Amino acid sequence: MHFELEDDHRMLRDLVQRFVADHLMPLEQAVMAREGLTGDGELLPEEKARLDAVSKELGLWSLDAPVEDGGMGMPHVALVAVNEALGSTVAKYTLPPDSPNLRMLAATVNEQQRVAYLQPYARGETVSAIGISEPGAGADPAGMKTKAVRDGDDWVINGRKIWITRAAESDFTILMALTDPEKGARGGMSAFLVDRDTPGFNVLRRIPMVGGEFTYEVALEDCRVPGWKLLGTEGQGFGPMQIRLGTRRMEMAAWCIGAAQRALDMMTDYAPQRVTFGEKLSTRQSVQWWVADAAMAIHATRLMAYDCAWKLDQGRDVRTEISMLKVQATEMAQQVIDNAMQCFGAMGMTKEMPLQLLAGRVRTMRIYDGPSEVHRMVVARNLMDTRP
Numbered sequence: 307m308h309f310e311l312e313d314d315h316r317m318l319r320d321l322v323q324r325f326v327a328d329h330l331m332p333l334e335q336a337v338m339a340r341e342g343l344t345g346d347g348e349l350l351p352e353e354k355a356r357l358d359a360v361s362k363e364l365g366l367w368s369l370d371a372p373v374e375d376g377g378m379g380m381p382h383v384a385l386v387a388v389n390e391a392l393g394s395t396v397a398k399y400t401l402p403p404d405s406p407n408l409r410m411l412a413a414t415v416n417e418q419q420r421v422a423y424l425q426p427y428a429r430g431e432t433v434s435a436i437g438i439s440e441p442g443a444g445a446d447p448a449g450m451k452t453k454a455v456r457d458g459d460d461w462v463i464n465g466r467k468i469w470i471t472r473a474a475e476s477d478f479t480i481l482m483a484l485t486d487p488e489k490g491a492r493g494g495m496s497a498f499l500v501d502r503d504t505p506g507f508n509v510l511r512r513i514p515m516v517g518g519e520f521t522y523e524v525a526l527e528d529c530r531v532p533g534w535k536l537l538g539t540e541g542q543g544f545g546p547m548q549i550r551l552g553t554r555r556m557e558m559a560a561w562c563i564g565a566a567q568r569a570l571d572m573m574t575d576y577a578p579q580r581v582t583f584g585e586k587l588s589t590r591q592s593v594q595w596w597v598a599d600a601a602m603a604i605h606a607t608r609l610m611a612y613d614c615a616w617k618l619d620q621g622r623d624v625r626t627e628i629s630m631l632k633v634q635a636t637e638m639a640q641q642v643i644d645n646a647m648q649c650f651g652a653m654g655m656t657k658e659m660p661l662q663l664l665a666g667r668v669r670t671m672r673i674y675d676g677p678s679e680v681h682r683m684v685v686a687r688n689l690m691d692t693r694p
Contacts (some may be wrong), residue, residue, distance in 0.1 A: 309612075311387065315531040318380070319387035321364060322401075326391045329360055333397040334660055337518075340463070342657035346368060347518020351401060357399050362430070365403050371428035372412050375420070382553075382615035388610075391643045393561030394517075394568040396663040402430030407480055410436075410550035414497070414538035423478065423499055435476040436550065437467035437500075437524060444469070445680045447544070452526060454483040454496060461498060461536065462484075463506070463529040469674075471472065472510045473522035477502055481526070485540055497543040502663060506530060517666025543554045551675050553626050557665045558671045559611045559635035564603060565664045566571070566639040570600045571647035577649060587649065596645040603638045610634060629681035635671045643668060 311319065333353060341347035349357070361367060370385060371377020385405065392399065411424045420688040426432045443449030452465025465482050473479060481502050486494030491678045500507055506529030513521045538546050574597060587593050643665045647654035654661055672678055686692055 311383070315380075315384040316491065317389070318369070318384055319391070321676040322366065324365060325366065326395055326517050329357060330392075330399055334395060336653065337397050337508045338657060338660065338663065341518040341663060345514055345518060347396065347398070347663055348520070349397065354399070357439055358402065358430075359398075361401055367430045369401060370405055370430055371403065371408060373621060375412070375425050375428040376463075377428050381619040382510045382556055383612060383619055386556070386608075386615050388609050389560030390564040390567070391562030393484075396521075396660045396667075398667070402432065403427050403432075404555040406550045407434045407436055409553045410480065410497075411537070416534075418534055419499065421425045424646060432477040435470050435472045435479040437470050437473070437481040438481050438547065440466055441468055442618050445676055447495065450482065450491070451485045452481075452529075453487060454485050454498060457530070457609045459529045461533065461535040463498065463500070463526045463531060465526050466524070467526070469513070469521045471519075471521055473524050474502075474512065477690060478648055479507070479524075480537060480550075482543055483526075489541065491544050493541045495543045495547075497537040497546060498531050498541050499537055500529065500531055503530055504531065509658045515668055515670055517668075518663055519670065520665065535640055546670070551581050552624070552628050554675050555614060555632045556611070556618070558675065559607070559614075559631045560670055561633040562607050562639035562671065563611060565668055566600065566604050567643040568659060569639075569643045569664065571598055571602060573600070573646050573649050576650065591689045593649055594640065596649060600642040603642065607631075607635050607638050628687055629676070629684040629688075633681045633685075634680045636668060637678060639668045640665070640672065 333349065336348065337347055355418070356586070368377035369380045369388065373379040392401070395447060408427060411427060415424045426513070427434060438447065440450055443451065452463065452467065454461045454463045463481065465483065466525060467481070479502070481498045481500045483498060484490065485492055485496040488494065508525045508527060510523045510525050513523060515521055531598070537543070573593070577593050578586055580587045610631050614624050614631050615635045617624045617627060643661055647665065648662050650659065650661065653659060656662070683692070
Protein backbone atom coordinates (compact mmCIF):
# COMPACT_ATOMS: atom_id res chain seq x y z
CA MET A 307 0.00 0.00 0.00
CA HIS A 308 1.51 3.33 -1.13
CA PHE A 309 0.42 6.62 0.43
CA GLU A 310 2.53 9.10 -1.54
CA LEU A 311 1.59 10.77 -4.82
CA GLU A 312 3.66 10.02 -7.88
CA ASP A 313 6.21 12.75 -8.60
CA ASP A 314 4.34 14.17 -11.59
CA HIS A 315 1.06 14.19 -9.64
CA ARG A 316 2.74 15.92 -6.70
CA MET A 317 4.20 18.57 -9.01
CA LEU A 318 0.75 19.08 -10.54
CA ARG A 319 -0.73 19.52 -7.05
CA ASP A 320 1.90 22.10 -6.15
CA LEU A 321 1.37 23.99 -9.40
CA VAL A 322 -2.41 24.19 -8.90
CA GLN A 323 -1.95 25.30 -5.30
CA ARG A 324 0.27 28.15 -6.50
CA PHE A 325 -2.26 29.04 -9.20
CA VAL A 326 -5.00 29.23 -6.56
CA ALA A 327 -2.86 31.31 -4.19
CA ASP A 328 -1.57 33.70 -6.86
CA HIS A 329 -4.61 34.12 -9.09
CA LEU A 330 -7.84 32.99 -7.37
CA MET A 331 -7.37 34.12 -3.78
CA PRO A 332 -6.77 37.77 -4.83
CA LEU A 333 -10.23 37.76 -6.47
CA GLU A 334 -12.07 36.72 -3.31
CA GLN A 335 -12.80 40.20 -1.95
CA ALA A 336 -14.40 41.27 -5.23
CA VAL A 337 -16.41 38.03 -5.45
CA MET A 338 -17.68 38.43 -1.88
CA ALA A 339 -18.56 42.09 -2.43
CA ARG A 340 -20.58 41.28 -5.58
CA GLU A 341 -22.35 38.38 -3.90
CA GLY A 342 -23.22 40.58 -0.95
CA LEU A 343 -24.79 43.20 -3.22
CA THR A 344 -26.40 41.05 -5.93
CA GLY A 345 -26.35 37.44 -4.74
CA ASP A 346 -24.15 36.54 -7.70
CA GLY A 347 -20.88 34.94 -6.61
CA GLU A 348 -19.68 33.98 -10.09
CA LEU A 349 -16.55 35.34 -11.70
CA LEU A 350 -16.93 38.17 -14.21
CA PRO A 351 -16.28 37.30 -17.88
CA GLU A 352 -13.10 39.36 -17.93
CA GLU A 353 -11.84 37.66 -14.74
CA LYS A 354 -12.54 34.23 -16.18
CA ALA A 355 -10.85 35.13 -19.48
CA ARG A 356 -7.70 36.18 -17.64
CA LEU A 357 -7.72 32.99 -15.56
CA ASP A 358 -8.21 30.92 -18.70
CA ALA A 359 -5.16 32.53 -20.28
CA VAL A 360 -2.99 32.03 -17.20
CA SER A 361 -4.06 28.44 -16.52
CA LYS A 362 -3.60 27.49 -20.16
CA GLU A 363 -0.12 28.98 -20.21
CA LEU A 364 0.70 26.97 -17.07
CA GLY A 365 -0.36 23.78 -18.82
CA LEU A 366 -3.40 23.15 -16.60
CA TRP A 367 -5.94 22.52 -19.35
CA SER A 368 -7.10 19.08 -20.49
CA LEU A 369 -5.61 17.35 -17.45
CA ASP A 370 -7.72 14.20 -17.66
CA ALA A 371 -8.71 14.35 -21.32
CA PRO A 372 -7.66 11.24 -23.29
CA VAL A 373 -4.14 11.44 -24.65
CA GLU A 374 -5.36 10.49 -28.13
CA ASP A 375 -7.66 13.52 -28.04
CA GLY A 376 -4.98 15.98 -27.02
CA GLY A 377 -5.14 15.65 -23.24
CA MET A 378 -2.77 14.48 -20.52
CA GLY A 379 -4.79 11.44 -19.48
CA MET A 380 -4.37 12.15 -15.76
CA PRO A 381 -6.04 9.59 -13.46
CA HIS A 382 -8.63 10.29 -10.76
CA VAL A 383 -5.90 10.07 -8.11
CA ALA A 384 -4.05 13.03 -9.62
CA LEU A 385 -7.19 15.17 -9.62
CA VAL A 386 -8.04 14.79 -5.92
CA ALA A 387 -5.40 17.32 -4.87
CA VAL A 388 -6.19 19.54 -7.88
CA ASN A 389 -9.84 19.84 -6.90
CA GLU A 390 -9.02 20.15 -3.22
CA ALA A 391 -7.01 23.26 -4.04
CA LEU A 392 -9.78 24.68 -6.25
CA GLY A 393 -12.34 24.02 -3.51
CA SER A 394 -10.42 26.06 -0.96
CA THR A 395 -11.43 29.42 -2.44
CA VAL A 396 -14.74 31.18 -3.04
CA ALA A 397 -13.41 32.49 -6.37
CA LYS A 398 -14.91 29.46 -8.09
CA TYR A 399 -13.10 28.39 -11.25
CA THR A 400 -13.06 25.21 -13.33
CA LEU A 401 -9.96 24.21 -15.26
CA PRO A 402 -11.16 23.47 -18.83
CA PRO A 403 -12.74 21.13 -19.67
CA ASP A 404 -15.19 20.06 -16.95
CA SER A 405 -14.20 16.46 -16.09
CA PRO A 406 -17.61 14.76 -15.55
CA ASN A 407 -19.04 15.49 -18.99
CA LEU A 408 -15.62 14.86 -20.53
CA ARG A 409 -15.44 11.34 -19.12
CA MET A 410 -19.01 10.57 -20.15
CA LEU A 411 -18.25 11.69 -23.69
CA ALA A 412 -14.99 9.76 -23.82
CA ALA A 413 -16.81 6.57 -22.81
CA THR A 414 -19.56 6.84 -25.43
CA VAL A 415 -18.74 8.89 -28.54
CA ASN A 416 -18.50 7.40 -32.01
CA GLU A 417 -15.90 8.72 -34.45
CA GLN A 418 -18.11 11.48 -35.86
CA GLN A 419 -18.99 12.68 -32.37
CA ARG A 420 -15.35 12.45 -31.30
CA VAL A 421 -14.33 14.95 -33.97
CA ALA A 422 -17.36 17.22 -33.60
CA TYR A 423 -17.74 17.23 -29.81
CA LEU A 424 -15.15 15.38 -27.73
CA GLN A 425 -11.97 16.75 -29.26
CA PRO A 426 -12.97 20.45 -29.20
CA TYR A 427 -14.24 19.93 -25.66
CA ALA A 428 -11.05 18.16 -24.61
CA ARG A 429 -9.05 21.14 -25.92
CA GLY A 430 -11.15 23.53 -23.83
CA GLU A 431 -12.67 25.19 -26.88
CA THR A 432 -16.29 24.51 -25.94
CA VAL A 433 -18.44 24.50 -22.80
CA SER A 434 -21.02 21.83 -21.97
CA ALA A 435 -23.93 21.20 -19.62
CA ILE A 436 -25.95 18.13 -18.71
CA GLY A 437 -29.72 17.88 -18.36
CA ILE A 438 -30.85 15.07 -16.05
CA SER A 439 -33.14 16.38 -13.30
CA GLU A 440 -36.73 17.35 -13.96
CA PRO A 441 -39.46 18.93 -11.85
CA GLY A 442 -40.50 15.95 -9.75
CA ALA A 443 -37.62 13.73 -10.93
CA GLY A 444 -34.34 14.68 -9.30
CA ALA A 445 -32.61 12.00 -7.24
CA ASP A 446 -34.85 9.30 -8.73
CA PRO A 447 -34.29 9.11 -12.51
CA ALA A 448 -37.12 6.56 -12.74
CA GLY A 449 -39.46 9.55 -12.53
CA MET A 450 -38.09 11.07 -15.74
CA LYS A 451 -40.76 12.11 -18.25
CA THR A 452 -38.81 13.86 -21.03
CA LYS A 453 -39.25 11.75 -24.16
CA ALA A 454 -37.36 11.40 -27.43
CA VAL A 455 -39.32 9.97 -30.36
CA ARG A 456 -37.92 8.90 -33.73
CA ASP A 457 -39.02 10.91 -36.74
CA GLY A 458 -37.27 9.66 -39.83
CA ASP A 459 -33.55 10.02 -39.26
CA ASP A 460 -34.07 12.52 -36.43
CA TRP A 461 -35.20 12.47 -32.82
CA VAL A 462 -37.85 14.87 -31.52
CA ILE A 463 -37.56 15.66 -27.82
CA ASN A 464 -40.26 17.06 -25.56
CA GLY A 465 -40.09 17.68 -21.83
CA ARG A 466 -38.60 19.89 -19.18
CA LYS A 467 -35.28 19.93 -17.32
CA ILE A 468 -34.25 21.86 -14.23
CA TRP A 469 -31.20 22.57 -12.03
CA ILE A 470 -28.90 22.66 -15.06
CA THR A 471 -25.59 24.45 -14.49
CA ARG A 472 -24.38 26.60 -17.42
CA ALA A 473 -27.37 25.81 -19.68
CA ALA A 474 -27.42 29.33 -21.12
CA GLU A 475 -23.65 29.58 -21.55
CA SER A 476 -22.91 26.10 -22.90
CA ASP A 477 -22.24 25.29 -26.54
CA PHE A 478 -24.06 21.97 -26.11
CA THR A 479 -25.98 20.01 -23.48
CA ILE A 480 -25.90 16.27 -22.90
CA LEU A 481 -29.61 15.66 -22.54
CA MET A 482 -31.11 12.55 -20.93
CA ALA A 483 -34.49 11.42 -22.29
CA LEU A 484 -36.67 8.33 -22.44
CA THR A 485 -36.64 6.51 -25.76
CA ASP A 486 -38.65 3.61 -24.34
CA PRO A 487 -40.89 4.82 -21.48
CA GLU A 488 -41.94 1.28 -20.59
CA LYS A 489 -38.36 0.29 -19.78
CA GLY A 490 -37.51 3.64 -18.18
CA ALA A 491 -34.05 3.82 -16.59
CA ARG A 492 -33.54 0.08 -17.17
CA GLY A 493 -32.95 0.03 -20.90
CA GLY A 494 -35.14 2.90 -22.02
CA MET A 495 -33.05 5.98 -21.23
CA SER A 496 -30.80 7.58 -23.86
CA ALA A 497 -28.42 10.52 -24.08
CA PHE A 498 -28.40 13.18 -26.81
CA LEU A 499 -26.06 15.97 -27.84
CA VAL A 500 -28.16 19.11 -28.14
CA ASP A 501 -26.57 22.32 -29.40
CA ARG A 502 -27.51 25.56 -27.68
CA ASP A 503 -29.06 27.09 -30.81
CA THR A 504 -31.22 24.04 -31.61
CA PRO A 505 -34.84 25.17 -32.22
CA GLY A 506 -37.02 23.99 -29.35
CA PHE A 507 -34.23 24.12 -26.77
CA ASN A 508 -35.54 26.97 -24.64
CA VAL A 509 -33.84 28.30 -21.50
CA LEU A 510 -36.78 29.46 -19.37
CA ARG A 511 -35.15 31.05 -16.36
CA ARG A 512 -32.00 31.51 -14.31
CA ILE A 513 -32.52 30.21 -10.77
CA PRO A 514 -30.51 31.77 -7.92
CA MET A 515 -29.14 29.22 -5.46
CA VAL A 516 -27.50 29.52 -2.05
CA GLY A 517 -23.75 30.03 -2.14
CA GLY A 518 -23.94 32.70 -4.85
CA GLU A 519 -24.57 30.15 -7.60
CA PHE A 520 -27.17 29.77 -10.34
CA THR A 521 -28.84 26.98 -12.27
CA TYR A 522 -31.35 26.99 -15.14
CA GLU A 523 -34.67 25.51 -16.17
CA VAL A 524 -35.02 24.38 -19.79
CA ALA A 525 -38.06 23.40 -21.85
CA LEU A 526 -37.77 21.03 -24.82
CA GLU A 527 -40.55 21.80 -27.28
CA ASP A 528 -40.42 19.65 -30.42
CA CYS A 529 -36.64 19.91 -30.20
CA ARG A 530 -35.37 18.15 -33.30
CA VAL A 531 -31.96 16.46 -32.98
CA PRO A 532 -30.21 14.70 -35.90
CA GLY A 533 -29.94 10.96 -35.47
CA TRP A 534 -26.13 10.97 -35.36
CA LYS A 535 -26.28 13.00 -32.12
CA LEU A 536 -27.63 10.08 -30.14
CA LEU A 537 -24.78 9.58 -27.65
CA GLY A 538 -23.91 5.93 -27.20
CA THR A 539 -26.39 3.11 -27.64
CA GLU A 540 -30.12 3.75 -27.71
CA GLY A 541 -31.66 2.85 -24.37
CA GLN A 542 -28.28 2.47 -22.65
CA GLY A 543 -27.79 6.01 -21.39
CA PHE A 544 -28.03 5.18 -17.68
CA GLY A 545 -24.60 3.53 -17.45
CA PRO A 546 -22.61 6.37 -19.07
CA MET A 547 -24.59 8.85 -16.97
CA GLN A 548 -23.28 7.04 -13.88
CA ILE A 549 -19.71 7.57 -15.12
CA ARG A 550 -20.44 11.27 -15.23
CA LEU A 551 -22.10 11.28 -11.79
CA GLY A 552 -19.27 9.30 -10.24
CA THR A 553 -16.70 11.76 -11.55
CA ARG A 554 -18.68 14.71 -10.20
CA ARG A 555 -19.03 13.07 -6.79
CA MET A 556 -15.26 12.62 -6.66
CA GLU A 557 -14.86 16.31 -7.52
CA MET A 558 -17.37 17.34 -4.86
CA ALA A 559 -15.59 15.32 -2.21
CA ALA A 560 -12.27 17.01 -3.05
CA TRP A 561 -13.89 20.46 -3.12
CA CYS A 562 -15.37 19.78 0.32
CA ILE A 563 -11.99 18.70 1.69
CA GLY A 564 -10.49 21.92 0.36
CA ALA A 565 -13.27 24.04 1.86
CA ALA A 566 -12.98 22.30 5.23
CA GLN A 567 -9.19 22.69 5.22
CA ARG A 568 -9.60 26.42 4.51
CA ALA A 569 -12.01 26.74 7.46
CA LEU A 570 -9.63 24.82 9.72
CA ASP A 571 -6.69 27.00 8.66
CA MET A 572 -8.73 30.10 9.43
CA MET A 573 -9.54 28.79 12.92
CA THR A 574 -5.96 27.87 13.73
CA ASP A 575 -4.77 31.32 12.62
CA TYR A 576 -7.51 33.23 14.46
CA ALA A 577 -7.96 31.40 17.77
CA PRO A 578 -4.46 32.16 19.18
CA GLN A 579 -4.96 35.88 18.43
CA ARG A 580 -8.47 36.44 19.74
CA VAL A 581 -8.76 37.16 23.48
CA THR A 582 -12.05 36.82 25.39
CA PHE A 583 -12.49 37.15 29.13
CA GLY A 584 -8.74 37.53 29.50
CA GLU A 585 -7.75 34.34 27.66
CA LYS A 586 -6.99 33.35 24.09
CA LEU A 587 -9.66 31.39 22.26
CA SER A 588 -7.05 28.72 21.60
CA THR A 589 -7.07 27.88 25.33
CA ARG A 590 -10.80 27.08 25.30
CA GLN A 591 -11.55 23.38 25.22
CA SER A 592 -14.50 23.84 22.84
CA VAL A 593 -12.26 25.56 20.29
CA GLN A 594 -9.51 22.99 20.74
CA TRP A 595 -12.02 20.23 20.07
CA TRP A 596 -13.38 22.00 16.99
CA VAL A 597 -9.82 22.14 15.64
CA ALA A 598 -8.88 18.59 16.63
CA ASP A 599 -12.13 17.08 15.35
CA ALA A 600 -11.78 19.00 12.07
CA ALA A 601 -8.21 17.82 11.54
CA MET A 602 -9.18 14.19 12.18
CA ALA A 603 -12.27 14.35 9.97
CA ILE A 604 -10.41 16.02 7.08
CA HIS A 605 -7.60 13.47 7.27
CA ALA A 606 -10.05 10.55 7.26
CA THR A 607 -12.06 12.00 4.38
CA ARG A 608 -8.95 12.70 2.34
CA LEU A 609 -7.87 9.07 2.74
CA MET A 610 -11.35 7.94 1.67
CA ALA A 611 -11.10 10.16 -1.41
CA TYR A 612 -7.74 8.76 -2.49
CA ASP A 613 -8.92 5.21 -1.84
CA CYS A 614 -12.00 5.73 -4.00
CA ALA A 615 -10.01 7.51 -6.73
CA TRP A 616 -7.42 4.71 -6.86
CA LYS A 617 -10.14 2.07 -7.15
CA LEU A 618 -11.81 4.07 -9.93
CA ASP A 619 -8.51 4.19 -11.80
CA GLN A 620 -8.23 0.41 -11.39
CA GLY A 621 -11.65 -0.04 -12.99
CA ARG A 622 -13.22 -1.40 -9.82
CA ASP A 623 -16.87 -1.16 -8.83
CA VAL A 624 -16.94 1.76 -6.37
CA ARG A 625 -20.67 2.32 -6.05
CA THR A 626 -20.58 1.75 -2.30
CA GLU A 627 -17.36 3.70 -1.69
CA ILE A 628 -18.40 6.69 -3.78
CA SER A 629 -21.75 6.96 -2.00
CA MET A 630 -19.99 6.76 1.37
CA LEU A 631 -17.53 9.42 0.24
CA LYS A 632 -20.24 11.78 -1.04
CA VAL A 633 -22.02 11.70 2.33
CA GLN A 634 -18.85 11.84 4.43
CA ALA A 635 -17.23 14.72 2.56
CA THR A 636 -20.25 17.01 2.31
CA GLU A 637 -21.43 16.50 5.88
CA MET A 638 -17.91 16.71 7.28
CA ALA A 639 -17.25 20.01 5.52
CA GLN A 640 -20.59 21.43 6.63
CA GLN A 641 -19.76 20.73 10.26
CA VAL A 642 -16.19 22.04 10.08
CA ILE A 643 -17.27 25.28 8.39
CA ASP A 644 -20.14 25.75 10.85
CA ASN A 645 -17.74 25.39 13.78
CA ALA A 646 -15.39 27.89 12.15
CA MET A 647 -18.26 30.36 11.83
CA GLN A 648 -19.03 29.83 15.50
CA CYS A 649 -15.37 30.38 16.38
CA PHE A 650 -15.35 33.74 14.58
CA GLY A 651 -18.56 34.83 16.29
CA ALA A 652 -20.40 37.75 14.70
CA MET A 653 -17.60 38.19 12.17
CA GLY A 654 -18.23 34.65 10.98
CA MET A 655 -21.77 35.66 10.05
CA THR A 656 -20.74 38.47 7.75
CA LYS A 657 -20.45 38.45 3.99
CA GLU A 658 -17.04 40.04 4.37
CA MET A 659 -15.52 36.63 5.08
CA PRO A 660 -15.46 33.55 2.83
CA LEU A 661 -17.04 31.20 5.37
CA GLN A 662 -20.65 31.94 4.45
CA LEU A 663 -20.02 31.32 0.74
CA LEU A 664 -18.14 28.12 1.49
CA ALA A 665 -21.01 27.01 3.73
CA GLY A 666 -23.61 27.77 1.07
CA ARG A 667 -21.75 25.90 -1.65
CA VAL A 668 -21.17 22.87 0.54
CA ARG A 669 -24.84 22.91 1.50
CA THR A 670 -25.90 22.63 -2.14
CA MET A 671 -23.51 19.70 -2.61
CA ARG A 672 -25.44 17.75 0.02
CA ILE A 673 -28.28 17.78 -2.54
CA TYR A 674 -26.57 17.82 -5.96
CA ASP A 675 -25.76 14.50 -7.61
CA GLY A 676 -27.77 12.59 -5.05
CA PRO A 677 -28.73 13.81 -1.55
CA SER A 678 -27.19 12.22 1.51
CA GLU A 679 -30.32 10.20 2.21
CA VAL A 680 -30.21 8.50 -1.19
CA HIS A 681 -26.52 7.68 -0.85
CA ARG A 682 -27.09 6.21 2.61
CA MET A 683 -29.85 4.11 1.04
CA VAL A 684 -27.40 2.93 -1.65
CA VAL A 685 -24.79 1.95 0.93
CA ALA A 686 -27.32 0.06 3.02
CA ARG A 687 -28.77 -1.67 -0.06
CA ASN A 688 -25.31 -2.76 -1.16
CA LEU A 689 -24.53 -4.19 2.28
CA MET A 690 -27.75 -6.02 3.04
CA ASP A 691 -31.19 -6.99 1.76
CA THR A 692 -33.34 -3.86 2.22
CA ARG A 693 -36.45 -5.16 0.47
CA PRO A 694 -39.67 -4.89 2.52
